[in-house]
Amino acid sequence: MADLEELYREIILDHYRNPRNRGELEPPAVRAEGFNPLCGDEIVLSLLVENGTVADVKIAGSGCSISQSSGSLMSAAIKGKTVEQARGLIATFKQMLSLGDDDAIEEGAEPVPVNLRSLGELAALQGVVKFPVRIKCATLSWNTLAQGLDELAAS
Amino acid sequence: MEGVTEFDLAGIRRDFPLLSEQLHGRRIVYLDSGASALPPHQVVTAMATYQETTHANVHRGVYGTAEEATRLYELARKDVGRFLGSRSGADEVVFTKNCTEAFNLIARSWGRANLRSGDAVVLSEMEHHANIVPWQQLQEMLGFEIRWIGITEERMLDLSNLDELLDGAKLLSITATSNVLGTINPIAHLAERAHAAGALIAVDAAQAVPHAPLDVRALDVDFLAFSPHKMYGPTGIGVLWARAELLRAMPPFLGGGGMIKDVRLDGFVPADGPQRFEAGTPPITEAVGLSAAVHYLEALGMEAVHEHERALTTYALDALESEFGTSVALQGPPDGPERAGVLSLTIDGIHAHDVAQILDTYGVCVRPGHHCAKPLMRRLGVNATARASFGIYNGTDDVDILIEALHATIKMFG
Ligand SMILES: Cc1ncc(COP(=O)(O)O)c(C=O)c1O
Numbered sequence: 001m002a003d004l005e006e007l008y009r010e011i012i013l014d015h016y017r018n019p020r021n022r023g024e025l026e027p028p029a030v031r032a033e034g035f036n037p038l039c040g041d042e043i044v045l046s047l048l049v050e051n052g053t054v055a056d057v058k059i060a061g062s063g064c065s066i067s068q069s070s071g072s073l074m075s076a077a078i079k080g081k082t083v084e085q086a087r088g089l090i091a092t093f094k095q096m097l098s099l100g101d102d103d104a105i106e107e108g109a110e111p112v113p114v115n116l117r118s119l120g121e122l123a124a125l126q127g128v129v130k131f132p133v134r135i136k137c138a139t140l141s142w143n144t145l146a147q148g149l150d151e152l153a154a155s
Numbered sequence: 156m157e158g159v160t161e162f163d164l165a166g167i168r169r170d171f172p173l174l175s176e177q178l179h180g181r182r183i184v185y186l187d188s189g190a191s192a193l194p195p196h197q198v199v200t201a202m203a204t205y206q207e208t209t210h211a212n213v214h215r216g217v218y219g220t221a222e223e224a225t226r227l228y229e230l231a232r233k234d235v236g237r238f239l240g241s242r243s244g245a246d247e248v249v250f251t252k253n254c255t256e257a258f259n260l261i262a263r264s265w266g267r268a269n270l271r272s273g274d275a276v277v278l279s280e281m282e283h284h285a286n287i288v289p290w291q292q293l294q295e296m297l298g299f300e301i302r303w304i305g306i307t308e309e310r311m312l313d314l315s316n317l318d319e320l321l322d323g324a325k326l327l328s329i330t331a332t333s334n335v336l337g338t339i340n341p342i343a344h345l346a347e348r349a350h351a352a353g354a355l356i357a358v359d360a361a362q363a364v365p366h367a368p369l370d371v372r373a374l375d376v377d378f379l380a381f382s383p384h385k386m387y388g389p390t391g392i393g394v395l396w397a398r399a400e401l402l403r404a405m406p407p408f409l410g411g412g413g414m415i416k417d418v419r420l421d422g423f424v425p426a427d428g429p430q431r432f433e434a435g436t437p438p439i440t441e442a443v444g445l446s447a448a449v450h451y452l453e454a455l456g457m458e459a460v461h462e463h464e465r466a467l468t469t470y471a472l473d474a475l476e477s478e479f480g481t482s483v484a485l486q487g488p489p490d491g492p493e494r495a496g497v498l499s500l501t502i503d504g505i506h507a508h509d510v511a512q513i514l515d516t517y518g519v520c521v522r523p524g525h526h527c528a529k530p531l532m533r534r535l536g537v538n539a540t541a542r543a544s545f546g547i548y549n550g551t552d553d554v555d556i557l558i559e560a561l562h563a564t565i566k567m568f569g
Contacts, residue, residue, distance in 0.1 A: 004516050008509075008567060017504075040525045040538040041508075062538055064508035064523075065568075137508065 006127030007134070008065065015069035020076045023058040030151050034061075034144030036136050041067040043141045047148045054078050054086055059141065066125070066134050071141035073122050083149060090142050092119060096126055097135050162463045164550045167455070170195040171548050181518030184553045189334055189362060189497055189544030190522050192387045194444070201447035202389060202440050213439055214413065214430075224439055231442035232429065234449045239379065239396050240370030246399040249429040250392055250437055254361045255285040257380035257395035260432055261328070261357055262289035264405045265378075272298035275324040277354070279304040279312055279340075280534050281333040284527040286359045290328065304329070306534060310336045310488045321352035328378075329356070331363035335526045335540065336487040337468075337497030339363070346375045355401075361385055365452075365546070366495060367461040371396055383441070387547070388448035392441035395432070402429065409434040455547065464545050468496040471543075471554045475500075478558050482565065486540055496545030499526075502561075505568045507539035513567060514541070517560035519553075 024031070025046035034043040041063030048056040057079055059071040074093075078086045096119060128138045168174050171193050176183055185193060211221035213228045229245065236244015251257045266289075270276065276290055280303050290301055302320045305313040310333075321327065327349040332339050342358055349356040357378035363369060365386035371379055378397045384390040397405075407414050407425045411434035416424040425431045452460065472490045475483055475498070486499040500521075502510060507523035514521055521543045525532045532538060543557060 004513065007512070013568065038524060040532070042538070064506035064539075066508075068506075131512065134508075134512070 003127070003130045007131055009124045009127060011073075011121055011124040012065060012069040015072040016065040019059065019068060019072040021058050021072065021079070022060065024060050025056060025058050029056065029058075030148050030155075032144045032148035032151060034140045034147070036063070036067065036140050038133075038136060041137055041140055043067065043071050043144045045071075045141065045144045045148050047145070047152070049083060049152055052084075053082050054080065063140070064134075064137050066128060066137040067140045070125055070138045073125065074141045074145060077120065077122055078145070083152070086145065087149060089119070089122075090146055093122060093125075093142055094139065096123070097129055097138060162459060162547075164463075164548070168548050170197065170451075172196055172199075174548060178518040178520070179516050182556075184517070184519040184556045186543035186545065186549065186553060186557065187520045187522050188365070188385065188546030188549075189542060191384045191390065192365060192546045193548070194387055194389060194448070195451055197451050198388055198444045198447040202444040205440055205443040210440070212436055227446070228437065228439050228442045231446040234446045235394055235396070238449045238453065239364075240372050241396060242372065243399065246428055247396055247402065249395040249397065249402070249432045250442060251380075251395055251432075252391065252438070253384075253393035254359065254380050254382035255393070257393050258285050258328075258357075258359070259289045260395055260408045261378050261380070261397075262293045264408045264432070265401065266290070266293050266326070267297070268404075268406055270297050270299045270325055274299040275302050276300070277302045277304060277320050277324045277327045277329075277349075279329050280306050281312070281336060281338065281528065281531050282328075282330055283334055283359060283361070284529070285361075286328055286330060286357075287530065299325075303530075306336075306338075306531075310486065311338055311493065312340055317348055318352070321349060321354055324349075324352060324354045327354050327356045328359070330359040330361075331369075332360075332366070332495045332497070333487075333528075333531070334362045334497060334544075335499050335528050335531055335542065337495040337499070337544075338488050339493045339495050341493075342376065343374045346377075350375070362495065362497065365460075366464055368457040377401060383445045383448060386448055387451060389441045389444040392438040392445055394445075402431075403427070405432075407431050407434070411435045413437070460547055463547065464496045464549075465492075467545055467549060467551065467554070468494060468498075470551050471496075471498060471545075471557075474554055474558055479561065479565075483561060486535055486537065496549075498543045499540035500543065500561075501537055501540050502565065505564060507541040509568065510541040510561070510564050513564040514557070514560045517556060517563070519543075519557055519560050521557075 029046045029048040032045045042061040044060040046058040057075045059075050125138050128134050173193050209220050209223050211224040213225040232248040233244040235248045241247045307313045346356045355377040358376050360379050360381040364381040380395045414434040416426050484501045511521050511523035521541050523541045524539050
């Protein structure tokens with residue numbers, strides 16, 4: 001059951017039980033909603049960006065330990081970061097879950113190793129890789145963040 | 156548990172090869188028959204034999220194997236008809252892709268021909284999406300009213316305002332057994348009330364047909380649909396049973412080959428009987444498998460199946476209560492004759508998805524999620540449950556492992 005312990009690391013259980021940055025923000029914060037129809041996981045992300053920096057972020061919604069801890073970990077990771085850094089984190093996080101853009105890797109080229117250190121606590125979610133169905137839970141908040149950032153860029 | 160021992164559980168289990176497979180190094184405890192029941196080797200073999208010795212298209216060829224394929228396909232209609240107590244399977248059993256398509260057929264064929272704005276269709280809050288969305292789609296086209304039978308705190312249908320809901324309604328379309336709550340609804344009574352109000356009744360029997368004797372004439376219903384893959388048959392085939400006189404008056408649903416009597420440049424004449432609703436090459440191999448599943452259940456006897464699962468459900472409800480008290484909540488009615496072997500569990504502070512994940516490491520297969528019944532989940536105020544559902548091959552040993560695994564789950568998250 002080593003895999004299961006990999007999945008439910010203490011950090012994940014902690015963020016699930018005590019989610020960080022819980023709640024919602026009023027406008028002008030942008031709001032983005034993510035939904036995982038498979039299991040009913042729901043993430044409501046409020047994002048306040050000032051001068052190209054994530055000034056505040058709140059997470060609401062409900063769902064499984066993986067989707068909710070991922071949202072909590074993400075909120076802690078992106079707060080105070082620039083939009084560019086946040087986008088970089090999305091890419092690195094997805095890469096960790098082997099969701100990199102495969103087509104972008106040229107044939108024969110060495111895949112770029114994921115810089116796990118740059119992910120900090122987020123690396124705790126790496127155990128999800130062994131549970132393919134749960135990857136959607138782990139990426140839900142990140143896809144919602146990407147959606148929020150796109151909305152911001154468009155407005 | 157006399158019913159269970161008489162039932163030769165060990166013998167039944169030997170018929171299901173998948174049950175001797177291992178899951179994470181453990182005996183597989185399959186508690187997801189509500190989603191799809193395992194097929195016994197008799198079903199698998201019947202389909203393989205058909206494909207190896209007979210395979211041909213139906214209703215066309217004149218060579219021997221093609222005639223045999225047609226005979227077997229039409230025989231499946233009769234087998235299903237007999238199993239359901241139909242007057243004539245040949246005239247009343249339509250093969251679809253699944254239960255969902257059967258409801259789409261009722262809506263698009265009967266519904267479209269018979270409903271208009273100002274009419275009403277009555278559904279219940281415990282319906283599967285299969286018996287909700289087709290009506291909502293049709294509502295968008297025709298603009299009739301959809302009325303909802305609510306549910307009580309006991310998780311049964313709230314029939315207190317049924318007369319009001321049925322007043323002026325053209326159809327009551329309702330599940331026989333809830334796939335989330337395990338509530339068994341009083342279909343014969345509902346049929347009587349619907350008919351008295353001048354409405355027809357359509358029944359979603361997906362969770363009913365595999366678990367207890369069912370007789371469409373005794374129930375006096377008008378339409379009844381189910382999915383053979385939930386009754387130990389194959390996927391890819393569904394059943395719509397309808398009274399012959401209703402089918403005769405209904406326009407075709409899907410068009411193409413097989414469903415016509417004649418086609419000219421300026422139009423077509425549809426076929427008579429169930430074939431009118433079976434456009435294109437039908438699921439022939441699957442119909443052969445369905446026949447085998449019917450024979451398998453007939454040999455066991457549906458009364459015995461029902462008794463076995465009833466006793467097992469009582470055992471499970473008692474065990475869960477005495478082991479966990481209120482920390483594991485069951486979404487469904489208390490034990491009794493209206494309670495099927497569907498156990499929707501919620502545990503405070505632990506999401507159903509996590510419960511199912513940990514159960515999996517114990518070899519226990521349950522289903523987390525909303526079970527395609529989102530209006531019901533909203534009504535219950537939960538966004539997911541972990542659902543264990545019983546089949547003929549489950550025994551008290553399965554419940555015991557479920558309980559062991561639930562203890563481990565609570566320990567891990569506690
Ligand atoms: C009550 C009920 N109705 C309808 C269905 C739909 O069955 P299918 O997906 O095979 O069409 C199901 C199965 O999930 C069900 O449980």
